[in-house]
Every structure is written in C-alpha cells, then in structure tokens.
Amino acid sequence: MSSDQDHLKETDTEARFEFKKEEKSAFETGKGLTEETIRVISEDKDEPEWMLERRLRALKQFQQMPMPDGWPGAPDLSEVDIDQIVPYIRPDIETRGGADSWEDLPEEIQDTFDKLGIPEAEKNALSGVGAQYESEIVYQNMQEQWEEKGVIFCDMDKAVQEHEEIVKEHFMTKCVPPSDNKFAALHGAVWSGGSFVYVPEDTTVEMPVQAYFRMNSEGMGQFEHTLIIAEENSEVHYIEGCSAPKYSAFNLHSGGVEVFVGEGAHVQYSTVQNWSKNTYNLNTKRAIAEADGTMEWVSGSMGSKATMLYPATILKGPGATDNHITIAFAGEGQNIDTGAKVYHNAPDTKSTIESKSISKDGGRTNYRGLVHIADGAENSSTSVECDALMFDNDSTSDTMPYMEIQEQKVDVAHEATVGKIGDEDVFYLQSRGLDDDDAKQMIVAGFIEPITEELPIEYAVELNRLIELEMEGSLG
Amino acid sequence: MSTQVHANLTAEQVAQISEELGEPEWLLETRQDALAALEDLDMPDVIKTPGREWTNLDALDYETLVDPLDHAQEKDRVDAEGVDVLSWSEALDTHGDLIEEHFGSVVDPQRNYLTALSTALFSAGTVVYVPEGVDAEDVKIRTTMNSRSLFNYTLVVAEESSSVTILERQATGDDAKPVDEGRYYSGVVEAVAGENAHVQYGALQNLSEETYNFSVKRGHAGRYGTVNWIEGNIGSRLTKTSVETRLVGDSSESQIVGAFFGHNDQHFDLGSRVWHEAENTTADLVTRGVLRDSARSVYEGVQDVGRDAWNTSSYQRENTLMLSDESEADASPKLIINNHDTEASHSATVGQVDEEDLFYMTSRGIDPEVAKNLLVEGFFVPVLEEVAVDELREDLQDLIAARLRE
Numbered sequence A: 001m002s003s004d005q006d007h008l009k010e011t012d013t014e015a016r017f018e019f020k021k022e023e024k025s026a027f028e029t030g031k032g033l034t035e036e037t038i039r040v041i042s043e044d045k046d047e048p049e050w051m052l053e054r055r056l057r058a059l060k061q062f063q064q065m066p067m068p069d070g071w072p073g074a075p076d077l078s079e080v081d082i083d084q085i086v087p088y089i090r091p092d093i094e095t096r097g098g099a100d101s102w103e104d105l106p107e108e109i110q111d112t113f114d115k116l117g118i119p120e121a122e123k124n125a126l127s128g129v130g131a132q133y134e135s136e137i138v139y140q141n142m143q144e145q146w147e148e149k150g151v152i153f154c155d156m157d158k159a160v161q162e163h164e165e166i167v168k169e170h171f172m173t174k175c176v177p178p179s180d181n182k183f184a185a186l187h188g189a190v191w192s193g194g195s196f197v198y199v200p201e202d203t204t205v206e207m208p209v210q211a212y213f214r215m216n217s218e219g220m221g222q223f224e225h226t227l228i229i230a231e232e233n234s235e236v237h238y239i240e241g242c243s244a245p246k247y248s249a250f251n252l253h254s255g256g257v258e259v260f261v262g263e264g265a266h267v268q269y270s271t272v273q274n275w276s277k278n279t280y281n282l283n284t285k286r287a288i289a290e291a292d293g294t295m296e297w298v299s300g301s302m303g304s305k306a307t308m309l310y311p312a313t314i315l316k317g318p319g320a321t322d323n324h325i326t327i328a329f330a331g332e333g334q335n336i337d338t339g340a341k342v343y344h345n346a347p348d349t350k351s352t353i354e355s356k357s358i359s360k361d362g363g364r365t366n367y368r369g370l371v372h373i374a375d376g377a378e379n380s381s382t383s384v385e386c387d388a389l390m391f392d393n394d395s396t397s398d399t400m401p402y403m404e405i406q407e408q409k410v411d412v413a414h415e416a417t418v419g420k421i422g423d424e425d426v427f428y429l430q431s432r433g434l435d436d437d438d439a440k441q442m443i444v445a446g447f448i449e450p451i452t453e454e455l456p457i458e459y460a461v462e463l464n465r466l467i468e469l470e471m472e473g474s475l476g
Numbered sequence B: 001m002s003t004q005v006h007a008n009l010t011a012e013q014v015a016q017i018s019e020e021l022g023e024p025e026w027l028l029e030t031r032q033d034a035l036a037a038l039e040d041l042d043m044p045d046v047i048k049t050p051g052r053e054w055t056n057l058d059a060l061d062y063e064t065l066v067d068p069l070d071h072a073q074e075k076d077r078v079d080a081e082g083v084d085v086l087s088w089s090e091a092l093d094t095h096g097d098l099i100e101e102h103f104g105s106v107v108d109p110q111r112n113y114l115t116a117l118s119t120a121l122f123s124a125g126t127v128v129y130v131p132e133g134v135d136a137e138d139v140k141i142r143t144t145m146n147s148r149s150l151f152n153y154t155l156v157v158a159e160e161s162s163s164v165t166i167l168e169r170q171a172t173g174d175d176a177k178p179v180d181e182g183r184y185y186s187g188v189v190e191a192v193a194g195e196n197a198h199v200q201y202g203a204l205q206n207l208s209e210e211t212y213n214f215s216v217k218r219g220h221a222g223r224y225g226t227v228n229w230i231e232g233n234i235g236s237r238l239t240k241t242s243v244e245t246r247l248v249g250d251s252s253e254s255q256i257v258g259a260f261f262g263h264n265d266q267h268f269d270l271g272s273r274v275w276h277e278a279e280n281t282t283a284d285l286v287t288r289g290v291l292r293d294s295a296r297s298v299y300e301g302v303q304d305v306g307r308d309a310w311n312t313s314s315y316q317r318e319n320t321l322m323l324s325d326e327s328e329a330d331a332s333p334k335l336i337i338n339n340h341d342t343e344a345s346h347s348a349t350v351g352q353v354d355e356e357d358l359f360y361m362t363s364r365g366i367d368p369e370v371a372k373n374l375l376v377e378g379f380f381v382p383v384l385e386e387v388a389v390d391e392l393r394e395d396l397q398d399l400i401a402a403r404l405r406e
Helices: A002-018 A035-044 A049-064 A107-116 A118-123 A144-148 A156-162 A164-170 A182-190 A423-431 A436-447 A457-472 B011-020 B025-040 B088-094 B096-102 B113-121 B355-362 B368-384 B390-404
Strands: A025-028 A089-091 A128-133 A136-142 A152-155 A194-199 A209-214 A225-230 A235-243 A251-253 A256-261 A266-274 A279-282 A284-289 A294-301 A306-309 A312-315 A321-330 A335-338 A341-344 A350-359 A364-373 A380-390 A396-405 A410-420 B073-078 B084-086 B124-130 B135-145 B149-158 B163-172 B183-193 B198-206 B211-221 B226-233 B238-247 B253-262 B267-276 B282-291 B296-305 B312-322 B328-337 B342-351
Touching: A035 A049, A035 A182, A049 A182, A152 A156, A156 A164, A156 A194, A156 A225, A164 A225, A182 A256, A182 A284, A194 A209, A194 A235, A225 A235, A225 A266, A256 A266, A256 A294, A266 A284, A266 A457, A284 A294, A284 A321, A294 A306, A294 A335, A312 A321, A312 A350, A321 A335, A321 A364, A321 A457, A341 A350, A341 A380, A350 A364, A350 A396, A350 A436, A364 A380, A364 A410, A380 A396, A380 A436, A380 B328, A396 A410, A396 B342, A410 B328, A423 A436, A436 A457, B011 B025, B011 B113, B025 B096, B025 B113, B073 B084, B073 B124, B084 B088, B088 B096, B088 B124, B096 B149, B113 B149, B113 B183, B113 B211, B124 B135, B124 B163, B135 B149, B149 B163, B149 B198, B163 B183, B163 B390, B183 B198, B183 B226, B198 B211, B198 B390, B211 B226, B211 B253, B226 B238, B226 B267, B226 B390, B238 B253, B253 B267, B253 B296, B253 B368, B253 B390, B267 B282, B267 B312, B282 B296, B282 B328, B282 B368, B296 B312, B296 B342, B312 B328, B312 B368, B328 B342, B355 B368, B368 B390
Parallel strands: A128 A209, A194 A225, A209 A235, A225 A256, A235 A266, A251 A279, A256 A284, A266 A294, A279 A306, A284 A312, A294 A321, A306 A335, A312 A341, A321 A350, A335 A364, A341 A364, A350 A380, A364 A396, A380 A410, B124 B149, B135 B163, B149 B183, B163 B198, B183 B211, B198 B226, B211 B238, B226 B253, B238 B267, B253 B282, B267 B296, B282 B312, B296 B328, B312 B342
Antiparallel strands: A025 A089, A128 A136, A152 A194, A396 B328, A410 B342, B073 B135, B084 B124
16 A cells, blocks of 8 residues: 555646557556556546545455355356456547537537437427536536526536535445445546536426437446435436447446435436447446335346446335336346335335346346345335247346335235247247247237336337347347 | 364264164264264355345254253154154164165255254164055154253165155154253154155154254155155254255156144254256245244245256245344345256245234124234245145144144
C-alpha cells in the first residue's frame, strides 16, 4: 500500500500522459485496475473528494471479495480477468457531458446511433434520450416542459457536479452498497457515465425517459451507473437499451442501477439488452419501494456470452408493490443466468414475477430467484411464474427458485413449466402455408407476448426484431 | 471440526460391530474405508443463499450424540410369502453374494460425512430380498430406538417382475433411557428395482423430539420398473432427509409423496430428488406440510432431466400451510433440464388457513378450533390420497389428528 502511494506521488501527473491513447478516444485508462487508475478516472472527471474516497473503498472491497462462482449451473467466469479490461474510455468529444445537439456529434457516433434507430425515436418527440458511447454520455435531450417542472435527467457525472447533495446521499449507500457483491464493488470503483433521473413530488413524467448504451471498443469494460429518485406520488418510466458489436476479446459490462421509489410513487424500469456474444454482463440492479410505491422491472436479456442479473426490490413500506417481467433468450454459447429477488419487509406488500426463457442451439437459460417474506410482513402475497421453451437437445434450461417465508399470513405461489416447442403447433401453422422458420417465429412471438406488450411500441418492435434475427441465426 | 465424532471413534470399535454381525471381510473393509474417509468428507449439502445457510448441520455435537458401541433397539419384521425379510446377520449368511453386489451401489457410502458415519457404525437394519416374479404386499419393519444413537441400514433388492410394498416405522421406545443432550438416529435405505419390478417404500418417522434424525433413501428403477416413496415426518427435533430416485431404465417411473407436520421448535430439512436418465420416464413429486409454533421447514425438490432422457414427464408440487407467525417455511423447487423433449412443471405454495373457509364453517356453528383442525386435515387430503398403502395412510392420519388435538 505505502509503496503504491509513493509511486503515485512521483508519477501523478506524468502517469496520465503515459496511458495508451487511441485515435478515436480522447482519453482512456490503461488495462487493469490499481488505486492509481481510480485516482486518474476521478481526477479526469474532476470529482469531489468524497466520491474518490467511495471509489477507493469500493476498490478495496473488490480486491477482498471472492468471485461469485460455485453456484450450480452458474456461468463460468474464469475468463473474466480484470487486468485485461480497459475500465474507462472517454470518446473524443470536445464538449464534456455531451454535445449540445445531435448534429454536433462526430459522424461515426451519429452513424452508430442511426443504425440503432435512436434519432427516429427522438424525432418522434420522445421526452428524452440519453446516449452513452463507451464510458460517457455523448448526447442527451429532454423536453423543456419536464425541466420546468423540476425533473432532472442528465448523465451521472454531471449529476455529481450539479446535484452533489442528492447524489452524495443516494449513490451506493442504501440501495446497492459496493459490499453487495464483487461486481458491485468493481462498479463502485470504476463507474462512469450512466443516467441520473430525479422526479419531484406529485410529478408525472408522461413520456418515457430513455437512454441507450453502446460499447464499441474491443476489450473494454462499461460501468454506467443509473440512479433514479422518484419522490412522493411521482411517476416515471425509464427505458434503457444496450448493445455492443462482436469482438474476439471478451468485454465486461458491470452496470449499477439504483431506484428509489417514494411513497405512492410509480417507477417502471425497462431494458432491452443485446450485448455482443463476447460480453460478460454482470449487473447489480435494486430498488427500494416506500409505502404504497410501485416498482416495475421489465427486461429482455438477449445478447452477451454470460449474464448474471437478478434485479431486486426491497418492499420497505406497507402496501408497496413490485412487478417483474423478464425474458431471456440464449443461443449458441450463451449462458443467461437471470431471475428476480424480492424482499417483503412490510405488511400488505405484493409482488409478481413472470419469467420466460427460450434456449436454442446449445444455449443455457437459468431462472434463479429469491422471494423473502420477513416476519411481520402480514398479508403479503407473491406469485412467481416461470416458463421455459426449449428448441433442441443441445440447450439447457434450469429453474432454481428460493422461497423464504417467515410470516404466516401470506399467500405464496410458485409455478414453473418447461416444454419443447409444440410439434402440433408447428404442424398446424405449416398446414396453413407457413414455412418451418416462420411457424417457429410465430410461436415464439406468442410465447413472449406478455413481455412485449409491457414495452413501448418501438422497444417491443426492437425486441421482436432481435428475436427474429436470433431465430434466423443471422446475428453475429 | 472438533464437534465431529471421528476424533474418538476407533477402528477397533468398528471391527467389533462388524464381528457382532458376523460380517465377511469385504464389508468390514467398506466400513473401515468409510471410517478413514470421515477425515476428508463434508457434511451433506444444505440450501444456501447469500449470507444464509438454511440448515446448520455443523452445529450438532456428534461427539456427544454418538456412542458407537451403545445401540439398543427393538425390531419387528413382518415378512410376506416368498420374500426374505432378514436381519443383517441372517442376510449375510444366506444372501452374502447378493449383498456384496448391491451394498453401496445406490447410496455411495462416502457420499458425505453422515453417510460414511452410518456405513462405519450401522448395527441395526434389514435386508429385503424379493425373488423374481414374487408379489408381496405386506412387509413391515418397526424400529424402536432405545439407545442414545442408532444407525439403521436397509437394503431392498427386488428382482425382475417382482413387486413389494414395505412399511417402515421409526419411534423411540418408552423404556429408552432419558438423555439431556439429545439422541441421534441415522437411516440409510437403498432400493434396487430390477426390470419391470415395483418397489413401494413407505416410512413413518415419529422419533422423540430430542432426536436428531439423518436419513437418505435412494432407489434405482430399471426398465419398466417403479420405485415409489412415501415419507411421513412427524417426530424428531431436527430431520435432514433426502428421498431420491434415479430412473435408469427406459419407461421407469417414480412417485415421491411426502407429508410433514412440525410443531414446537422442530426443524425439517426435506429433499425430494429424481434423475431422469433414460427414455419415456415419468416422475411425480408431491409434498404437503403444516407448521405450527416456531417449527421450520426447508424443502428442496429437484427434477433433473438428463441429455438422453427423451420424452420425459416430470411433475412436482409442494404446499405448505403455516399456522403461526413464528414458523418459517422455505422452499426451492428446482428444475434442471438438459433434454428438450420434456414436459416438466413444478409448483409451490405457502399460505395460511383460508379465512373465508374458516368464516364459512364458523358461521355454520362449528367451533373455530374444530373448524381450523378440519381445514388442516383437509389440507393433507391430496397427499393422503396419493398414499397407496392403507395402513400407512391411516397411521399418518391418526398422527396428524393427534397433533392437532394436542
């Protein structure tokens, strides 16, 4: 430790210039993770001292914590070597915190987002779109009417500067502490970019707030942080899309999402993720819901080599509600280990979990869930429903639910089914003139409909399109 | 692990047990190997979620609980025509080769610390041999435990096209010397069902509530074979039990039916597991339990469908009723599916006595306590209906009724 510090003193400023630079990025850290890297990231972002301290504490926790392996059926993480990851890349944009308008973005980035259909969505007068390219938000926009009501939607780095007190209170303190798991600790150390959403009391943001994350460089890690605070009786729907092209080296995505649902507030967090098939997607997402608050998670996990993701909700106040709707699709070489966690810590709380998974061409999907009903959480009810669809015999689908019930006045139900794609259904559709692929696609579309109907239309379309591409086996 | 027993357990003691039973050399060696392995073996797996181990088996003071040479029991064995129901000494004399072939072939003696301990120390037990083509309905084994610790080992071999129904009861004797620090009962059951053979094994555990009970029951079902288990757990302070079937032959079947009723501070750690390893196999797992006072249940059900298990049907249901706020019911019904030509489902529920049902009954003049008891008895009906052995069903019903009226 002390030699590290000595080293730092000597090299502090020079070190920053010694880091490898690539043409397309203004700044990036070198591979690997040391205290020095953290100091450099924090300094580059001009962060307050407390944030640097939090990062350094998280780094220590990361170094001390074991890998989350050894769970039955869990993805193999042996390839995840943090020393091979570039934890931070700032794209080459003159304006910190993003361009002022779409046209100011470099052509290449515009082009990428064009291909993803983001400008169209924006042109369609959505309330807000934030776009993160590598580690920084490059473009963000929100209609002025929401700003006037005091709604804040900006990137997380900017939030640290401009809304320091709110961030200081909520950032990885009560919801996702870095001690939660090894990758939450890593996230706490190297996080960069992400979204900050603040909705004041009694305010309803009628249009969804959207962010899109894209990882473009080989061998990088993306660690965006999303902090959503919905005050009493407010309402907001946040949508996040993620994607990355394919590279031969592995990438690591380790995001953190914290949602504070105030009394009587309603937050929906929807995400469609399609990371490239070399990406390890190891996220920590958690919400705390106060009395009568409602949290809704809607997620589609499509891409990645391995995903470990179990969005969690703590139902802290009486009458709080949580709904989870998830879909996972695993094709060749993929292991999607996902599920949901709900802690019923107060009376009259409700939760529903609806999980669907599809596995094909040797893909592996797992549902791993936990429902905890604490002593005193009277009249709580929960229902878990898992359905798995398997296409072939190379694929695997496991269901590992855990239920911990410490209170008698409850209503708990878990149900799961696994089945193959119905030969009769395929035959029926074929006999009406559809070819085999179209018939199967149609069956899958029907299978996942409960998920797509919860998403705004353009995301539902995107999800359907992604599944079509997967079914055709044409996604690289 | 200073709490474990192997520190003061000697090879001489094991040899003495073996000698008393008149065992052949190979069995003594198996025991001695198990004894030697204790050093390196872990406790049986228990369910763990981050920060929580659902049953803590390390907390038991095995050294105090287990006295290798003190074993006292009464054993009743009722045989049926054409079936050999024998003590170990008798069985080793008459069916030595058969035992050598099958002993430890279903339950690995070194599967974990507690099975190895059972293998090294068992002195009580029964061998049931059902020759080819014999049908037997009424084999009964009653074990009454009169000592501090008792290790029971049961081996069932049902040859081709035979069938047998075995009913086992475990209880603590009235004459058992009183103990302060608890008792330890260990039961291992291995069942081999040959081609087209049907084994039905019902067990009713009603040990005294100072008893720590560890049991493993596991069967192999051959082609067209059936292994059915019925498991009733009423007694004991802590029970860690696993009931398992490997469907190794094509078109084999298994049903595992469980019922439990916990009160005071009883702890039940119950496992039901089935492995589909061949084609056209069917499994049905049904468990229902009731918890009162500060009793706790941990249930893990696993349906494992292997890669070659084409055309599998596998079903699981687990329901728990909680009658008090201090009780806790944990459940994890797992599906592990490696073959897509599978129909599998599982469901689990935890709930309380339905308020509306209760209101309906009390509004018709039934005393609330009586009404609640009726509803609890009614809750067990779907499981009792699955109990194909009349006598076991009636016994179970009586024990449930008795507990309700305590």
